[in-house]
């Protein structure tokens with residue numbers, strides 16, 4: 001079996017806890033790997049770096065092409081630019097892909113949810129261009145470029161086609177933001193019409209789209225949207241299938257990919273050993289598929305499905321009282 005070199009970023013808050021658990025699961029399942037462990041976030045400052053995203057960390061990801069990342073804390077308001085925004089922009093990780101599915105044994109209001117959010121990751125309101133026009137008046141610039149809108153639309157349609165998905169729904173607010181969201185829609189329609197007429201295509205104004213999601217999420221398939229909407233809708237969708245502890249994610253560029261859970265550093269439960277590592281384990285499974293270790297990926301997925309189905313060793317967010325390590329041990333026992 002090939003040995004992989006993968007950059008590992010433990011992150012902040014619950015990051016190191018869920019990362020340790022995930023690493024144990026991946027290695028127990030047979031992944032042959034050299035981890036290149038590097039910091040990002042508040043922990044980078046603690047380790048003496050002068051930036052929340054050290055150049056060494058970015059360079060290592062660019063060199064090795066693959067990273068598994070824990071969540072990082074970004075201070076609210078003034079200070080450093082968000083680590084995640086910087087990382088996605090610097091490495092051109094333009095597509096955030098977040099599968100949201102009902103899990104066996106995880107009881108929620110809905111059954112049979114199986115959707116994928118594809119979020120544009122590099123522009124929109126996350127351009128970070130903000131100005132104080134006059135004291136007391138600020139603007140925040142929403143950027144939409146034809147190149148980036150076309151790129152994410154093509155990615156989503158190609159993804160849907162390869163994964164045998166049937167439908168793409170674009171969430172937008174082009175009734176208000178006629179130019180920026182209008183351009184996003186124009187690009188999506190063009191890619192659908194000219195390159196992927198095989199996929200059913202629909203557009204929903206995001207407010208109505210959110211209502212449809214909570215009424216019956218089983219009718220949604222692939223959701224495509226710009227940066228801010230994707231951020232918000234990801235957490236909303238996580239809530240439909242059991243919460244942030246069960247939704248994985250990836251940030252994909254043309255030749256670099258960073259895998260991370262949707263959740264943040266959860267300072268409210270950090271250091272208590274009770275965080276659910278499943279979202280990061282699932283992100284690890286996405287990573288394994290990406291690096292063509294499909295057999296190991298399937299083994300881990302079967303193992304956590306078995307643990308969930310039995311309803312034992314679940315963490316508190318899923319109604320159990322197991323800790324992070326106990327859940328990971330239960331998955332390892334089923335490999």
Ligand code: NAD
Nearest residue numbers: 071072073074244245262263264265266268269275276317
């Ligand atoms: P959060 O996702 O950290 O937490 C929201 C709620 O979900 C909390 O109650 C938390 O305890 C719970 N939760 C999250 N993950 C969990 C898990 N694995 N198991 C059990 N419960 C879990 O969101 P927040 O509190 O709004 O943000 C905290 C920090 O994380 C902020 O600094 C934010 O900027 C950062 N953040 C980072 C990322 C990232 O690095 N990718 C993503 C989102 C937020």
